[in-house]
Each structure stands twice: as structure tokens, then as C-alpha cells.
Amino acid sequence: MKGNQLSIKTIVAIGIGSAVFVILGRFAVIPTGVPNTNFDTSYGFLALMAVIFGPVAGGLIGLIGHALKDFIFYGSPWWSWVVVSGIVGFLIGLVSKKIDIESGVVTAKKIILFNFTQIIVQAIGWFAIAPSLDVLIYAEPVNKVYLQGLVAGGLNMATVAILGTLLLSIYAKSRSQSGSLTKDV
Template sequence: MQGEKLSIKTIVAIGIGAAVFVILGRFVSLPTGVPNTTIETSYAFLALMAVLFGPVAGALIGLIGHALKDLIMYGSPWWSWVIVSALVGLFIGLSSNKIKIDEGEFGVKKIVLFNIVQVVAQAVGWFLIAPTLDILIYAEPANKVYLQGLVAGIANMITVGVIGTLLLFGYAKTRSKSGSLEKE
């Protein structure tokens, strides 16, 4: 990977992806009843972009998008959760080489793989890393932040599992299946 540069296409995808993450996080999220914790459609979009453009793009879209959203909505980024958004994008992006969505197939095996990866990434991120960083960085009470992490993690798993899977399925349908073109 040494000397490897990001393509212009990937850089543009990061910029657009971060902007869409902000817009979805700002305008297409629902309150959960737990303070400062919402059901976010932005993570389904993050998952799509991470699978399409890989782990670096996924991490940067999560990092930049979440930091900007927090800056706009709250006046400053909440770094513990921004870091987890980057990690979720990174780890979902690592599955892109196995899922190979550009081949035009997103069948049961790939759907299961995608959802195992996203659930594990989000469980580790939201159930463990985010609350622990909240305690270490912001001295937040443990019971509060672990509840927030649990609710956010479950909500994100469901939105990515449903909306993210549908987005990837729809995208795969727009691609030609590898080996599907025949010479007449």
C-alpha cells in the first residue's frame, strides 16, 4: 500500500459522502427517547459508501461527516462518537473486497456477510469503544453512556441491516453481472 494514492473518484466520493452523511444526520434522524441519541439513516449511507469505495473512504466519510454534523448541530464535535463513526466506516469498508458489489451480485451469502460485518463493527464501536471514550475523554457517567451506546448501536444495526442492505441490493441491480455479456 506504500505509495498508493486515493483516486480522484474516491476523493470526490469522500466529499460527497461526508456531505450526505451530514444532511441525513441533521434532517433524517428520529429521537429515541434517550438523551442525545437518535436513529440515524446516515449509517446506512455510510455502509453503502464504505462497500463501494473501501475502508479509507468509509473511515473518512464517517470521521468528516460526523464531525461536521456535530459542529453544525451542537457547536463542537463529540470526538468519542466521531471516532467510532470512522471505525464503523473503516471496518465495513474492509468487507468491500469480499462483497465485490460492482460484480452485480448481492445474493444471500453476501447479504449475510455484510450484515455480520456491520453488526460486529457497530457492536464493538457503540457498545464498547464509544461509551469507554465518553468516560475517559469527557468524564461522563458510565450508566448514561453505556445506555446511549446500546441504544445507538441497536438502532444503527437495524437501519444499516434494513436500509443499507436495500441500498446495496439496489446498487447491485444497476451493475452488469460479471461474465453476463456474451459475444453474438
Template sequence: MKKNLFSTKTIVAVGIGAAVFVILGRFAAIPTGVPNTTIETSYAFLALMSIVFGPAAGLLIGFIGHALKDLLFYGAPWWSWVAVSGFVGLCFGLVWKKINIDEGVFAKKQIITFNITQATAQAIGWFLLAPVLDILIYAEPVNKVFTQAIVAGIANIVSVGVLGTLLLLAYAKTRVKTGSLQKDA
């Protein structure tokens, strides 16, 4: 199935996805003990939406969802991490063609592809981009931002690896496998 990057369905998915990202980011996040750093379930949901709707939706859901969450609950967006959330959503979505979850299959090959992609994207985003942007944009102390980013990155890689994989497995089971329906004679 060819996906239109900005179809009505995708735009609606971005709106709903961003809203769910905000809710999960606020009410389903687990504190880590490191200031302003939590274990986020919202990235597992972002992974699902990115794989189902593609990279443009992933980018927008991550960016808009994170910006709204920060604005609503902290008073202002923390733009460096907002940008990384968009980057991560984009990267998750880049493998939607390889995974093709709409075929109803999310087996070993797709699980491995997904988890290599998500771990790589998040490592780049959280271990490199987030702390460097924090330093450049906000002049934050190096030790502080790298500690926060490493804790957030590891937490997000694990949560997406477990919860994201489970969400994608569940979603795949709702899809009809290609060639599984036959016409009765």
C-alpha cells in the same frame, strides 16, 4: 477492478459522502427518547459508500461527516462518537473485496457477510469504544454513556441491517453482472 485508495474518484466520494452523511444525520434521524441519541439513516448510507469505495473512504466519510454534523448543529464535535463513526465506516469497507458489489451481485452470501460485519463492527464501536471513550475523554457518568451507546448501537445495527441491505441491493442492480454481455456474431 482494483481500487485506488486515494484516487480522484475516491476523494470526490469522500467529499460528497461526508456532505450526505451530515444531511442525513441532521434531517433523517429519528429521536429515541434517550437524550442525544437517535436512529440514524446516515450509517446505512455510510455502509453503501464504504462497500463501493473501500475502507479508507468509509473511515473518512464517517469521521469527517460526523465531525461536521456535530460542529454545524451542536457547536462542537463529540470526538468519541466521531472516532467510532470513522471506525464503523472503516470496518464496513473492509469487506468490499468479499462482497465486490461492482460485479452486480448482492445475493444471500454477500448479504450475510455484510450483516455479520456491520453488526460486529457496530457492536464493538457503540457498545465498547463509544462509552469507554466518553468516560476517558469527557469523564461522563458510566450509566449515562452505556445507556446511550446501547440504544444507539441497537438502532444503528437494525437501520443498517434493513436500509443498508436495501441500498446495496438497489446499487447491485445498477451494475452489469460479469459475463452477462455477449458479443453478437
């Protein structure tokens, strides 16, 4: 990003990332038994995209992807959760420079930073913000929405810890490590 402009690469990543979020959020989920709450693989992918492309892309992929998924498959977005998906993507993206996935190296320290960040961000988002907004916006029953937030947040943390970490490691291995190329003499 230069100044206030998004690069074409980032804009394309937002579009493709949002589409993949929709597809994963619809077809790569497992119902939990708690109403409207699934084990959802899209958050592992969202975390990867946030680390690769930064906070603006992460936030927009979460926001647009979740809104489109809800609109396409349920008829209208559930805005409290859509907003939290955007917040989660944005805040995970804030550590993208410290993780520096493009270096091709994912150390234990970077994995710990990634997972510490995602757990804190998701705990705030799913345990507090989403259910509170459900009560304020939709007048949902408190017990129901806090249970949904607890289940969704815990599962999203596990998804990002396992799938997100795996995706980060695989992606990093596909990058050239600085100094790894030598010139034959």
C-alpha cells in the same frame, strides 16, 4: 487506490459521502427519548459507501461526516462518537472486496457477511469504545453513556441491516453483471 494514493473518484466520494452523511444525520433522524441519541439513517448510507469505495473512504466519510454534522448543528464535535463513526466505516469497508458489489451480484452469502460484519463492528464501537471514551474524555456518567451506546448501536445495526442491505441490493442491480453482455453476430 494505487500504492498510497487515493483516486480522484475516491476523493470525490469522500467529499460527497461526507456531505450526504451530514444531511442524513440532521434531517433523516428520529429522536429515541434517550438524550442525544437518535435513530439515524446515515449509517445505512455510510455502510453502502464503505462497501463501494473501501475502508479508507468509509473511515473518512464516517469521521468527516460526523465531525461536520456535530460542528454545524451542535457547535463542536463529540469526538468519542466521531471516532467510532470513522472506525465503523473503515471496518465495514474491509469486507468490500469480498462483497464485490461492482460484480452486480448480491448473494445471500454476501448479505450475511455484510450484516455479520456490521453487527460485530458496531457492537464493538457503540457498546464499548464510544461510551468508554465518553467516560475517559468527557467524564460522563457511566450509566448514561452505556445506555446511549446500547440504544444507538442497536438502532444503527437495524438501520444498516435494513436500509444498508436494501441500498446494497439496489446498487448491485445497477451494475452490469460480468458476462451479461453479448455481442450480436
